[in-house]
Amino acid sequence: MRRWMPPLFAVLMLSIVCAAVPGAAAEAPAASAGARDYLAEAAAAFTPENRSYSDTRVFLMLAGPLYGILAGLLLMFTGLSARFRDIAHGLGHRLYVRVLVYFTLYSTTLFVLSLPLAWFEEFALEHQYGLSNQTLLGWAGDSVKSLVFSIFAVGVVPLLALAWARVQASPRGWWRWIALGTLPVTLAAVVLQPVVFDPMFNKFTPLRDAELRGQIISLAARAGIPGRNVYEVDMSSKTKKINAYVSGFGASQRIVLWDTALRSLKRDEILFVMGHEMGHYVLHHIWKYVALVSLGAFAGFWLCARIAEWWLAAFGPRWGVTSVSDLAAMPVLLLSLTMVTLLAMPGLNWVSCLIEHESDIYALELTHDNDAGARAFLQLAKDNRSNPEPAEWVRILLYDHPPLGDRIRFALEYRPWEKGEPNRFYHPRPANLAAR
Ligand SMILES: [Zn+2]
Numbered sequence: 448m449r450r451w452m453p454p455l456f457a458v459l460m461l462s463i464v465c466a467a468v469p470g471a472a473a474e475a476p477a478a479s480a481g482a483r484d485y486l487a488e489a490a491a492a493f494t495p496e497n498r499s500y501s502d503t504r505v506f507l508m509l510a511g512p513l514y515g516i517l518a519g520l521l522l523m524f525t526g527l528s529a530r531f532r533d534i535a536h537g538l539g540h541r542l543y544v545r546v547l548v549y550f551t552l553y554s555t556t557l558f559v560l561s562l563p564l565a566w567f568e569e570f571a572l573e574h575q576y577g578l579s580n581q582t583l584l585g586w587a588g589d590s591v592k593s594l595v596f597s598i599f600a601v602g603v604v605p606l607l608a609l610a611w612a613r614v615q616a617s618p619r620g621w622w623r624w625i626a627l628g629t630l631p632v633t634l635a636a637v638v639l640q641p642v643v644f645d646p647m648f649n650k651f652t653p654l655r656d657a658e659l660r661g662q663i664i665s666l667a668a669r670a671g672i673p674g675r676n677v678y679e680v681d682m683s684s685k686t687k688k689i690n691a692y693v694s695g696f697g698a699s700q701r702i703v704l705w706d707t708a709l710r711s712l713k714r715d716e717i718l719f720v721m722g723h724e725m726g727h728y729v730l731h732h733i734w735k736y737v738a739l740v741s742l743g744a745f746a747g748f749w750l751c752a753r754i755a756e757w758w759l760a761a762f763g764p765r766w767g768v769t770s771v772s773d774l775a776a777m778p779v780l781l782l783s784l785t786m787v788t789l790l791a792m793p794g795l796n797w798v799s800c801l802i803e804h805e806s807d808i809y810a811l812e813l814t815h816d817n818d819a820g821a822r823a824f825l826q827l828a829k830d831n832r833s834n835p836e837p838a839e840w841v842r843i844l845l846y847d848h849p850p851l852g853d854r855i856r857f858a859l860e861y862r863p864w865e866k867g868e869p870n871r872f873y874h875p876r877p878a879n880l881a882a883r
Contacts, residue, residue, distance in 0.1 A: 485821045485822065485824075485825045485855050485859070486835075486852060486855055486856065488825055489824075489825050489828045489829075489835040489851060489852060489855060490835065490836070490852075492825075492828060492829045493828070493832075493833075493834060493835055493836075496576070497832040497833075497834075498834065500572070500576045500578075500832045501832060501833065501834040501837075503572060504572075505837075505841055505845060507564075507567075507568050507572075508845050509844075509845075510564070511564065511568070512785050512788070512789050514561065514564055515557075515561070515782065515785050516782045516785055516786065518557055518560045518561065519557075519778040519779070519781060519782030519785075520778075520782065521560070522553070522556065522557075522778045523762070523766045523768070523778055523779060524762075524765075524766070526766070526767070527556065528553070528766070528768070528775045528776075528777070528778050529766065529767050529768060529775045531548075531549050531552040531553060531556075531774075531775065532549060532773065532774045532775035534548060534549075534552065535548040535549040535552070535774060536774075542608050542611060542612060542615075543604065543605065543608045545774060546604055546607050546608040546611055546774070547604045547608075549774050549775075549777065550598060550604060550607060550777070551598050553777060553778065554594060554597060554598050555594065558590075558594045562590075565590065566586075569586060569590075570583065570586045573686065576832060577687070578686060578687050578688055578831075578832065579685065579686055579687070580683065580684060580685055580686065580687065581684070581685040581686070585684075585685070589648055592647060592648065593648075596644070596647065600643075600644075602635070606628075606632060609628075610624075610625055610628070611774070613625065614771055614772050614780075615772040618770055618771055618772045619752075621752065621771070622745075622748035622749050622751065622752040623745070623748075625744075625748050626741075626744040626745040626747070626748040626749075629740065629741045629744035629748075630737070630738075630741035630744075633737050633740060633741060634696065634737060637694075637695065637696045637733065637737060638695060638696045638697060638699050639699070640694050640695060640699075641694045641695040641699050641700075641701055641703070642695070642699050645680075645694070649680045649681055649682065649685075650680065650681045651678045651679070651680050651703065652678065652679055652680075652681075653675075653677070653678055653679075654677045654678065654679050654704065655679065656709070659709075659714065659717065660677065662714070662718060663677055663718070663721050666718055666721060666722060666725070666813070666814070667721075667725060669813065669875060670722075670725040670728075670729055670813060670873070671729065672725060672728050672729060676700065676701040676702060677701070677702050677703075677704070677721070678701055678702070678703045678704070679703070679704050679705075679706050679709060680703055680704070680705055680706065681706055682705040682706060682707050683705075683706045683707050683710070686705075686707065687707060687830065688705075688707060688830060688831045689705055689707045689708035689711050689712065689826070689827060689830045689831065690705045690707075690708060691703065691704045691705065691708055691720050691721070691723075691724055692724070693724050693727040693728055693732075693733065694733075695733075696733060696734065696737075700728065700733070702721065702724045702725070702728065704717070704720075704721075707830070708720065711826060711830055712823060712826055713819070713822070715816055715818075715819035715822075716819050716820075716822050716823035716826065717823075718814060718816070718819065719810055719814055719816055719819040719820045719823050720810075720823055722809065722810030722811075722813045722814045723806045723807060723809070723810040724806070725809070725810075725813065726805060726806030726807075726808070726809025726810055726813075726872065726873075727802070727806050729809065729872075729873075730802075730805055730806065730809065730872060732802045732805070732806070735802075736798070736799075736802065739798060740795075743791065743794075743795075747784075747787050747788075747791060748784075748787075750787050750790075751780065751783045751784045751786075751787045752771070752783075754783035754786055754787065755771055755776070755779050755780050755783040756771070758779050758782075758783065759771065759776065759779060792844065792845070793843050793844055795847075796843070796844070796845065796846055796847045797843075799847040799848070800846065800847065800848060800849050803847070803848045803849060804849055804857075805872055807820070807849075807854060807857060807858065808861065808871055808872050809872040809873050811858060811861050811862075812863075812864070812870040812871070812872060812873035813873045815862075815864060817858050817859055817860075817861065817862060818859075820854075820858035821855045821858040821859050824851045824854045824855045824858060825851075825855060827851060828851040828852075828855075833850075833851055834850070835850060835851045835852035835855070836850060836852040837850050
């Protein structure tokens with residue numbers, strides 16, 4: 448659904464969600480006689496049908512942004528963008544009104560142009576492989592809600608108008624100001640995501656299973672964090688996939704479990720997944736990622752400005768749009784930003800995989816439950832039809848979590864405590880030692 452957001456907003460939302468369970472590469476330990484061979488099970492579960500689903504997803508992850516770039520160019524070459532600008536200028540003199548009118552026309556057109564691909568990706572494909580429970584009406588409702596939110600959410604248009612004022616005031620140096628604004632805007636978005644955006648699409652409730660809640664609270668106490676912010680979300684009305692994640696910042700930060708995961712995973716597997724999510728919490732992964740994106744924004748928006756200038760120099764006269772300060776240049780700026788995001792993807796994914804691996808280590812050091820970890824990853828591979836051993840180029844380009852085969856291998860072999868070696872990330876406080 449996030450695809451509906453204009454690319455700028457999508458970039459700002461990048462760091463908001465750190466999705467579930469991660470791992471890393473190591474030599475496969477031989478399964479001991481009689482024990483389950485989780486890697487063989489994962490390989491067997493990845494049937495030709497699952498491979499075809501997974502390959503289609505890889506194709507879509509690349510095709511989606513490219514389609515967005517082409518749609519932006521279509522708006523420019525057909526003169527639609529210039530027409531939207533004329534309508535916006537005709538309706539008001541104030542920049543705020545012009546930006547609101549232009550952005551509404553632009554977003555709605557892009558929404559319509561993207562509809563076939565979105566329908567295939569979010570609805571048809573998921574139903575074809577039996578992964579979705581959502582009705583067509585429910586999907587359409589979510590899509591429209593997402594479009595309306597991306598335009599009318601408090602702050603979006605004022606921020607865009609502010610950004611546009613900077614672009615107009617400084618047609619060559621605007622990128623510095625936008626980059627500078629990335630940190631506060633991203634922070635605000637991260638804080639508000641779990642309390643404003645997420646509840647629009649799903650129902651969140653504090654974890655209901657009292658016994659499980661008690662186990663999670665005692666695990667959280669050992670991790671030295673408040674265990675009260677654990678929520679379940681009713682994803683089972685939409686999907687059969689499983690997931691868990693940490694979102695929010697400061698007081699809004701929480702650990703969320705999809706109810707599908709609560710049903711599919713065994714108790715010890717859920718606790719391992721919780722250990723992983725607690726790792727994100729304790730190791731401050733969200734704010735570290737926000738800081739990284741905010742610093743990277745300076746390079747990103749500089750490159751975006753150069754790419755946009757190139758487009759305008761090459762085609763501007765034909766489009767009737769020769770300056771970035773022209774409202775009609777917005778698609779050019781946003782498609783340039785999509786190109787930058789595509790270029791940055793391997794780097795961002797590399798950092799994300801490092802972070803996810805750290806959390807896997809944390810979960811293993813906290814729980815010492817290697818078997819539950821390996822089983823959780825196996826179940827994740829099965830339920831989500833994931834490729835446990837993707838091709839290297841696919842992993843580098845698209846994977847923001849280590850492949851599940853790597854994570855199973857690592858979960859089985861990482862046991863420094865058996866060799867008397869120190870932990871890397873989980874450091875129990877003396878008062879907590881007795882509780883182990
Ligand atoms: Zn994670």
